[in-house]
Amino acid sequence: MSATSTANAPAFVAKTKGGRITDFVDQRVGGSGILREFGRKVFPDHWSFMFGEVALYSFVILLLSGTFLTFFFDPSMAETHYAGSYTPLKNVEMSVAYSSSLDISFDVRGGLFMRQVHHWSALLFVASLSVHMLRVFFTGAFRKPREMNWVVGGVLLILSMAAGFTGYSLPDDLLSGNGLRIIDGVIKSIPVIGTYISFFLFGGEFPGSVIIGRLYMLHILLVPALILLMIVLHLFMVVVHKHTQYPGPGRNDGNVVGYPLGPVYAAKAGGFFFIVFGVVALMAAFFTINPIWNYGPYDPSPVSAGTQPDWYIGFVDGALRLMPGVISDFHFEYIIFGQVLTLNVLLPALVPAGIIFTVLFTYPWIERWITKDDREHHVLDRPRNAPTRTAIGVAGFTWYCVMWAAAGSDLIATHFHVALNDVTYWLRALFFVGPFIAFAVTKRVALALQRKDREIALHGRETGRIVRLPHGEFIEVHAPLDEYKRYKLVGFESPVPLPAVPNEHGIVTRKEKRRAALSRWFFEDRVAPAAPAELEAAHGHHGQHEAVESAEAQRTLSH
Amino acid sequence: MKALSQKRRHPLAAIALLLMGLLITGGLYAVATTVNEAKASTTSFSANDTEEGGKLFAANCATCHGMGASGTKDGPSLVGVGAAAVDFQVGTGRMPMQMNGPQAYKKPGQFNEEQTHQLSSYVASLGPGPSIPSEELLDAQGNAAEGGELFRVNCAMCHNAAAAGGALTRGKFAPALADVSEKHIYEAMVTGPQNMPVFNDANVSPEGKRDIITFLKQIEANGSPGGADLGALGPVSEGLFVWIAGLGVIIAFTIWLTSRTS
Numbered sequence: 001m002s003a004t005s006t007a008n009a010p011a012f013v014a015k016t017k018g019g020r021i022t023d024f025v026d027q028r029v030g031g032s033g034i035l036r037e038f039g040r041k042v043f044p045d046h047w048s049f050m051f052g053e054v055a056l057y058s059f060v061i062l063l064l065s066g067t068f069l070t071f072f073f074d075p076s077m078a079e080t081h082y083a084g085s086y087t088p089l090k091n092v093e094m095s096v097a098y099s100s101s102l103d104i105s106f107d108v109r110g111g112l113f114m115r116q117v118h119h120w121s122a123l124l125f126v127a128s129l130s131v132h133m134l135r136v137f138f139t140g141a142f143r144k145p146r147e148m149n150w151v152v153g154g155v156l157l158i159l160s161m162a163a164g165f166t167g168y169s170l171p172d173d174l175l176s177g178n179g180l181r182i183i184d185g186v187i188k189s190i191p192v193i194g195t196y197i198s199f200f201l202f203g204g205e206f207p208g209s210v211i212i213g214r215l216y217m218l219h220i221l222l223v224p225a226l227i228l229l230m231i232v233l234h235l236f237m238v239v240v241h242k243h244t245q246y247p248g249p250g251r252n253d254g255n256v257v258g259y260p261l262g263p264v265y266a267a268k269a270g271g272f273f274f275i276v277f278g279v280v281a282l283m284a285a286f287f288t289i290n291p292i293w294n295y296g297p298y299d300p301s302p303v304s305a306g307t308q309p310d311w312y313i314g315f316v317d318g319a320l321r322l323m324p325g326v327i328s329d330f331h332f333e334y335i336i337f338g339q340v341l342t343l344n345v346l347l348p349a350l351v352p353a354g355i356i357f358t359v360l361f362t363y364p365w366i367e368r369w370i371t372k373d374d375r376e377h378h379v380l381d382r383p384r385n386a387p388t389r390t391a392i393g394v395a396g397f398t399w400y401c402v403m404w405a406a407a408g409s410d411l412i413a414t415h416f417h418v419a420l421n422d423v424t425y426w427l428r429a430l431f432f433v434g435p436f437i438a439f440a441v442t443k444r445v446a447l448a449l450q451r452k453d454r455e456i457a458l459h460g461r462e463t464g465r466i467v468r469l470p471h472g473e474f475i476e477v478h479a480p481l482d483e484y485k486r487y488k489l490v491g492f493e494s495p496v497p498l499p500a501v502p503n504e505h506g507i508v509t510r511k512e513k514r515r516a517a518l519s520r521w522f523f524e525d526r527v528a529p530a531a532p533a534e535l536e537a538a539h540g541h542h543g544q545h546e547a548v549e550s551a552e553a554q555r556t557l558s559h
Numbered sequence: 560m561k562a563l564s565q566k567r568r569h570p571l572a573a574i575a576l577l578l579m580g581l582l583i584t585g586g587l588y589a590v591a592t593t594v595n596e597a598k599a600s601t602t603s604f605s606a607n608d609t610e611e612g613g614k615l616f617a618a619n620c621a622t623c624h625g626m627g628a629s630g631t632k633d634g635p636s637l638v639g640v641g642a643a644a645v646d647f648q649v650g651t652g653r654m655p656m657q658m659n660g661p662q663a664y665k666k667p668g669q670f671n672e673e674q675t676h677q678l679s680s681y682v683a684s685l686g687p688g689p690s691i692p693s694e695e696l697l698d699a700q701g702n703a704a705e706g707g708e709l710f711r712v713n714c715a716m717c718h719n720a721a722a723a724g725g726a727l728t729r730g731k732f733a734p735a736l737a738d739v740s741e742k743h744i745y746e747a748m749v750t751g752p753q754n755m756p757v758f759n760d761a762n763v764s765p766e767g768k769r770d771i772i773t774f775l776k777q778i779e780a781n782g783s784p785g786g787a788d789l790g791a792l793g794p795v796s797e798g799l800f801v802w803i804a805g806l807g808v809i810i811a812f813t814i815w816l817t818s819r820t821s
Contacts, residue, residue, distance in 0.1 A: 045819075046817055047810065047813035047817045048813075050813040050817070054813075087704070088703045088704060088707050088774055088777050088781070089704055089707065090703070090704045092704045092707065092708065105784070105785075106784070112784065112785055116785055116786070120801065120805070123797065123798065123801040123805070124809075127802055127805070127806055128806065128809070131806065175720070175793065268816055272813075275809075275812050275816075276809060279805065279808050280805075283800075283801075283804070284786075286786045287785075287786045287787050287789060288784070288785030288786045288787065288788050288789070289785070289797050290794075291721065291783065291784075291785055291788065293784075294721035294791065296707060296708070296715075299711070302711040302715050302716065303715070303716050304711070304715040304720035304721075305715065305716055305720075305724070305726070306719045306724075306792060306793050306795075307793070308793055308794045310794045310798065311795075311797070311798025314794075314795075410725055410726035411792055411796075413726040414724060418730065419728075419729045419730035420727070420728055421728055421729050422730075
């Protein structure tokens with residue numbers, strides 16, 4: 001299209017040298033077209049939409065600081081004697097990897113700062129990614145057409161955990177070595193193939209002399225490349241799908257209300273990168289993270305108290321801590337055909353994480369199947385307007401948090417002066433009942449909030465003005481909402497349970513019955529948004545509707 | 560003899576006999592305890608210290624540890640625990656105990672240095688035990704690197720590699736070791752207070768203990784080169800910090816960035 005138009009038009013010659021160079025480049029790469037297209041992309045403005053950006057920027061910071069670290073890090077497990085400037089480790093036998101990490105910390109100019117920037121941004125990367133996923137889940141942004149992008153996001157979460165863990169192990173200090181030993185134990189608990197995988201990974205019996213080099217390659221080559229690929233896919237789909245938006249007047253599934261990318265939004269986003277970088281830099285400058293010199297070199301014999309993984313692996317560690325070794329006489333270790341089956345490691349290490357990720361990846365399809373909703377959704381749900389989904393999310397989140405808390409059970413015990421055993425017993429109980437309590441409470445809260453919304457939409461806002469009527473009755477004056485605010489309270493979908501319908505052969509299948517039951521469970525408790533007729537009744541001058549008491553009172557007053 | 564046999568049926572004879580018996584056993588006991596004291600005494604304790612210590616003990620400790628420190632159901636016998644144990648327990652304020660519980664908490668000391676010395680003297684007089692370490696072992700001038708290795712192998716599993724403390728079972732815990740005096744660290748190693756095992760001289764040599772103290776004092780003096788240490792508690796406090804402070808500040812910025820000027 002543009003080719004034909006330029007062929008007919010007289011050749012354009014830019015007036016300045018800069019213009020001519022720009023034109024030369026543009027004719028070859030078509031930059032202006034891309035810019036025109038992207039510059040007009042509209043992004044809605046809301047603070048909760050920026051966590052993905054935070055994750056992206058953290059990743060950029062990780063690449064920059066990580067590259068600096070590779071200049072000085074040596075992933076060798078060869079033995080050496082420390083000769084750097086940290087005296088409490090002087091002449092201590094250690095691996096070259098640990099020694100070079102110490103050198104980065106104490107003898108490379110700016111090295112400690114860069115190490116801390118790298119580690120803090122790693123924690124922030126996974127944290128912002130997780131919050132972004134929670135936002136997407138609770139607002140229903142994973143619905144059609146974004147299911148696949150949700151999956152890409154889940155893959156990114158797993159990859160970020162892998163990146164974090166491989167990096168955590170590199171300094172070869174006591175803490176990370178203890179962590180690696182736990183992973184080794186988990187791998188070995190896998191029936192039959194576990195020991196083979198472990199020996200393959202570590203090049204022999206743990207710890208061997210190759211694991212740091214291998215993890216290093218994964219950490220700086222494969223995992224970041226995969227993350228980058230997934231980010232590209234993710235952003236590509238964001239562009240294709242366009243951004244979602246919160247409900248509001250004038251917003252629907254066919255438009256996007258917000259600022260165009262250029263120039264305002266691009267400036268904001270660019271500035272935000274530097275804000276994130278600044279926050280990370282300040283954290284790295286003033287707060288120490290992973291003080292490897294405290295932990296000493298790895299040696300399989302010592303184990304330090306308070307050994308935990310970084311936060312994103314914490315829930316697996318917590319699950320391991322919660323699992324009892326034996327329950328009175330019942331034990332979890334069996335020998336079957338000469339193979340040891342260690343359920344008290346295998347179950348907690350793999351099952352909760354397996355359940356969480358399975359549900360996470362399949363949830364969009366589960367909900368789609370239950371609701372039979374095949375429409376595209378670009379307007380988000382307020383979490384309260386999807387009570388069951390919100391409750392499911394909070395239940396899952398609670399389950400995660402119980403395991404997460406268990407990873408810090410020793411610190412909970414020492415800092416709150418309670419017995420470690422009691423912490424474990426309580427968390428074990430919460431592991432099973434916590435999600436159900438969270439589900440029930442969340443659903444009730446969501447429904448209550450909906451009722452409150454409905455109340456406000458119908459009767460307006462409480463003004464706090466108490467008025468006494470001539471016959472002695474006291475009433476509070478309610479101020480009506482303006483239309484924009486009311487739209488937010490009434491403009492949402494409130495699906496009803498979908499009963500089972502027969503298929504083309506006229507048969508209601510068992511699967512369809514199950515779906516109908518789930519649909520009932522999903523939607524039976526509902527607070528319908530105030531319908532136009534109700535609003536009319538509440539605000540109009542008909543006066544016979546029972547819901548208009550206060551409006552009526554107000555009218556009486558104004559007479 | 561005749562006079563005595565004549566008066567043996569005197570009404571006061573029984574009382575006189577009783578008095579005599581008491582005097583003899585009391586005297587023997589006094590002799591016996593001084594003999595014991597002589598065996599266990601370290602040169603720095605005077606007889607006066609022991610006597611004053613005995614009074615303090617009877618007034619403050621005997622409720623649980625029993626008269627003569629022989630132990631009751633509420634407190635163990637202190638015979639043979641040595642002066643070092645008393646100096647540690649009383650010197651750090653753990654004894655007298657703040658409250659009953661799985662473990663005594665550290666608190667401001669209830670006795671001054673002189674009284675602690677007297678109590679140590681008294682308990683040391685009850686039976687031989689570890690004595691208060693001499694100054695040359697407490698100078699913190701040993702080999703910190705070797706002390707660090709000893710610490711990681713022997714101590715870190717409870718006290719944490721950075722000596723930040725850790726949890727034990729059923730409400731017991733290993734305390735953080737910052738601000739603990741050289742003398743008290745040494746005494747803890749030789750006496751094994753609370754739930755700590757004893758590290759006797761065959762286990763960790765006096766020189767090794769000196770190295771451990773050197774290591775602890777050196778990492779304490781070094782402070783935290785990378786900025787505030789967040790309690791030196793490892794990844795849990797780091798994770799908490801990034802979620803609350805890091806993300807908190809960033810959320811504040813996102814709200815600022817997306818707020819409208821109108």
